[in-house]
Amino acid sequence: MDGPVRDRWGTWVSATAYLVDHTGKPVALLGTDVNVDRAMASFNQIKNIGILYATLAAILLGLILMQWIIWRYNKDRREAQRLEMEQSMVRVNEQLLEADRMKTEFIESASHEFRGPVTAVNTAIQVMDQHMKEDITKQGRELLAIAKTGSKRLIELVNDLLDVTRIEAGGMTIERKEVDLKAMAEDTVSVFAALAREKGLELNTEVVGEPTEANVDPQAVKRVLENLVSNAIKYTDEGHIDVKVDSGGDPIVFTVADTGPGIPDRFMEQAFNKFSQLHLSTDSRKRGVGMGLAISKGLVEAHGGRITVESKEGEGSTFRFEIPRE
Numbered sequence: 001m002d003g004p005v006r007d008r009w010g011t012w013v014s015a016t017a018y019l020v021d022h023t024g025k026p027v028a029l030l031g032t033d034v035n036v037d038r039a040m041a042s043f044n045q046i047k048n049i050g051i052l053y054a055t056l057a058a059i060l061l062g063l064i065l066m067q068w069i070i071w072r073y074n075k076d077r078r079e080a081q082r083l084e085m086e087q088s089m090v091r092v093n094e095q096l097l098e099a100d101r102m103k104t105e106f107i108e109s110a111s112h113e114f115r116g117p118v119t120a121v122n123t124a125i126q127v128m129d130q131h132m133k134e135d136i137t138k139q140g141r142e143l144l145a146i147a148k149t150g151s152k153r154l155i156e157l158v159n160d161l162l163d164v165t166r167i168e169a170g171g172m173t174i175e176r177k178e179v180d181l182k183a184m185a186e187d188t189v190s191v192f193a194a195l196a197r198e199k200g201l202e203l204n205t206e207v208v209g210e211p212t213e214a215n216v217d218p219q220a221v222k223r224v225l226e227n228l229v230s231n232a233i234k235y236t237d238e239g240h241i242d243v244k245v246d247s248g249g250d251p252i253v254f255t256v257a258d259t260g261p262g263i264p265d266r267f268m269e270q271a272f273n274k275f276s277q278l279h280l281s282t283d284s285r286k287r288g289v290g291m292g293l294a295i296s297k298g299l300v301e302a303h304g305g306r307i308t309v310e311s312k313e314g315e316g317s318t319f320r321f322e323i324p325r326e
Helices: 036-131 138-169 181-190 193-198 218-235 265-270 292-302
Strands: 002-007 010-020 026-035 177-180 202-208 213-216 240-246 252-258 306-312 316-323
Touching: 010 036, 026 036, 036 138, 177 181, 181 202, 181 213, 181 218, 181 240, 193 202, 213 218, 218 240, 218 252, 218 292, 218 316, 292 306, 292 316
Parallel strands: 202 240
Antiparallel strands: 002 010, 010 026, 177 213, 240 252, 252 316, 306 316
């Protein structure tokens, strides 16, 4: 290399080199001249571009770091919010459980308190009806009949409230003993025969399968049958009600079918909830407090069985419950 050489055209650096063949013998001479000012300008431009890229890379790295810090902060914040929400849900759930427990205790206590005076009033009315009925006027006998019906209904309501609270508290006990299902079903349904005839309804009972003996709690099973048949008669204005017991297998299957108005689809899911009203009846004689099916469900499940309903609006309802034979 020669130079730098300055002339009127600028500052130059000259470079020469021989080109040799495979034996090392020079075969040509290569020479070039480079303008120093232009070369330095290009070098400085490349240097400046490198500084620019380095600066951009540093900014980009800073942005990535900042984004990671924000993400990490938000993640920790979300986790804290999730934990706080879970703790709030636990506290609310505990408060609801405590409120439900207090409500159950209140209903049970109130029911016990009601039972005494209601039983006393009902006893007094029964005594008046049996021994003093002839000594009072016709209007008095009418009022006595109203009072008799009302007191009976009050006792049933108090008993239902007590049963619901026992079922919810897990205090409902089942006492199994061997019973004749055929006799039990026929005796239970016969109680409603007069009421069915009064409404012009056909009440049928059928027991199929052998043996008809089984170990069940007769009072609990009769209570469920009474609730289902009573509801069927209450809401059925014409047609028939069929009570069937299939005792040939395990579980034993009880069915109560009616030709009433059926249950609207929107009420099917809450059919066995307490205080639910499955029919939008304006007749006060057909409205209850909605505990019969809830009690029935509790009694059947206490037996280790299950109760279901199939219904189509306008075509009647079929309630079916199954109880293990042993």
